Amino acid sequence: MADLLSNYSSKLEAVPPSHCLPLHERPVDPVEIVNTIPVIDLGKAKGDERPAVVQQLMKAFEEYGFFQIINHGVPEKLMEEAMKVYKEFFSLPAEEKERYAKDAANNTATGAAKMYSSSAKHYDSEEHRYWRDVLEHSANLDGKDRETWPDKPSRYREVIGEYSDELRRVSKVILGMVAEGLGLEPGFFDKGLGQRMLVNHYPACPDPSLTLGVGGHCDPNLITIIQQEVYGLQILKDDKWIGVEPKPNAFVVNSGLPITVISNGKLASVAHRVVTNTTHSRTSIGTFICPENIVEPAKALVGPGNPPQFKSFNWGIDFMPHYLSKKSVYHAALEPFKIDA
Numbered sequence: 001m002a003d004l005l006s007n008y009s010s011k012l013e014a015v016p017p018s019h020c021l022p023l024h025e026r027p028v029d030p031v032e033i034v035n036t037i038p039v040i041d042l043g044k045a046k047g048d049e050r051p052a053v054v055q056q057l058m059k060a061f062e063e064y065g066f067f068q069i070i071n072h073g074v075p076e077k078l079m080e081e082a083m084k085v086y087k088e089f090f091s092l093p094a095e096e097k098e099r100y101a102k103d104a105a106n107n108t109a110t111g112a113a114k115m116y117s118s119s120a121k122h123y124d125s126e127e128h129r130y131w132r133d134v135l136e137h138s139a140n141l142d143g144k145d146r147e148t149w150p151d152k153p154s155r156y157r158e159v160i161g162e163y164s165d166e167l168r169r170v171s172k173v174i175l176g177m178v179a180e181g182l183g184l185e186p187g188f189f190d191k192g193l194g195q196r197m198l199v200n201h202y203p204a205c206p207d208p209s210l211t212l213g214v215g216g217h218c219d220p221n222l223i224t225i226i227q228q229e230v231y232g233l234q235i236l237k238d239d240k241w242i243g244v245e246p247k248p249n250a251f252v253v254n255s256g257l258p259i260t261v262i263s264n265g266k267l268a269s270v271a272h273r274v275v276t277n278t279t280h281s282r283t284s285i286g287t288f289i290c291p292e293n294i295v296e297p298a299k300a301l302v303g304p305g306n307p308p309q310f311k312s313f314n315w316g317i318d319f320m321p322h323y324l325s326k327k328s329v330y331h332a333a334l335e336p337f338k339i340d341a
């Protein structure tokens with residue numbers, strides 16, 4: 001049993017004790033929703049303006065760890081359809097969603113679609129639960145995993161198949177620009193990448209000051225591309241939470257912890273969290289681009305005077321188990337892999 005929140009949240013008149021966070025984690029301080037997070041026009045990434053756009057992207061990653069992209073080429077209609085499919089998915093009857101329930105015995109990231117509530121971390125021993133349900137599955141290039149994807153709503157595989165192909169194309173454009181900005185060869189990120197759909201559903205919440213959709217964290221993958229329409233995402237900037245204003249037809253992009261390693265500390269992975277609201281449920285479609293094998297500082301970025309700051313590690317075998325453990329809070333996920341100066 002995944003004990004999915006969306007199966008019972010509409011009957012709740014108060015936040016149950018299971019979902020009341022300890023005082024220090026509650027989102028009680030006022031948070032400003034800003035429109036200062038850089039917006040990058042990918043339409044300009046092809047012509048003469050490319051070097052300037054690459055610089056803008058690198059500055060955004062350095063200063064915020066986040067930016068939004070527009071003119072990315074993903075059809076508006078497809079974005080709308082994908083959002084509709086996911087909203088329908090999360091309002092399916094409980095028995096249908098329970099088919100994908102992840103339990104403690106099935107707590108590893110395999111290809112098959114899985115659902116869980118709250119957090120992928122220490123799933124079976126969480127003391128406090130976050131206010132969300134998640135659907136997660138791989139979206140591999142060869143498309144062979146598609147038969148493991150949900151088959152309801154009936155257009156799920158067709159719409160999300162097209163969507164994940166488009167998002168793969170966008171992720172290549174972004175990673176190509178990151179490689180260029182770091183001074184790495186153009187195809188640096190082309191090999192050994194995995195892609196996962198990780199879709200969050202945060203039901204409306206009776207008291208958003210007591211809980212969070214998801215608590216502060218850094219992502220474990222290379223980059224994340226988020227489609228959102230309702231406000232809720234906040235990022236930590238200069239030790240203060242700021243809210244990311246949803247922009248129509250834009251995607252939010254953020255860097256994950258492995259980017260810090262590959263860039264040998266140049267690019268940070270920025271912590272973020274999600275708040276809930278009383279009136280609207282929120283669905284965010286996450287495309288997670290993951291390294292598949294070894295993660296290490298790019299060889300071109302280390303040398304005399306520039307010693308490597310991190311050891312080389314296998315992402316799935318060494319890093320992910322640590323990331324999913326209780327010890328990994330925010331950037332602490334990288335601690336065991338640091339080389340002391």
Ligand SMILES: O=C(O)CCC(=O)C(=O)O
Nearest residue numbers: 200226228233274284286
């Ligand atoms: O819902 C969002 O906007 C972000 C979710 C998130 O941070 C995650 O799934 O890692």
Ligand SMILES: [Fe+2]
Nearest residue numbers: 217218219272
């Ligand atoms: Fe995240």
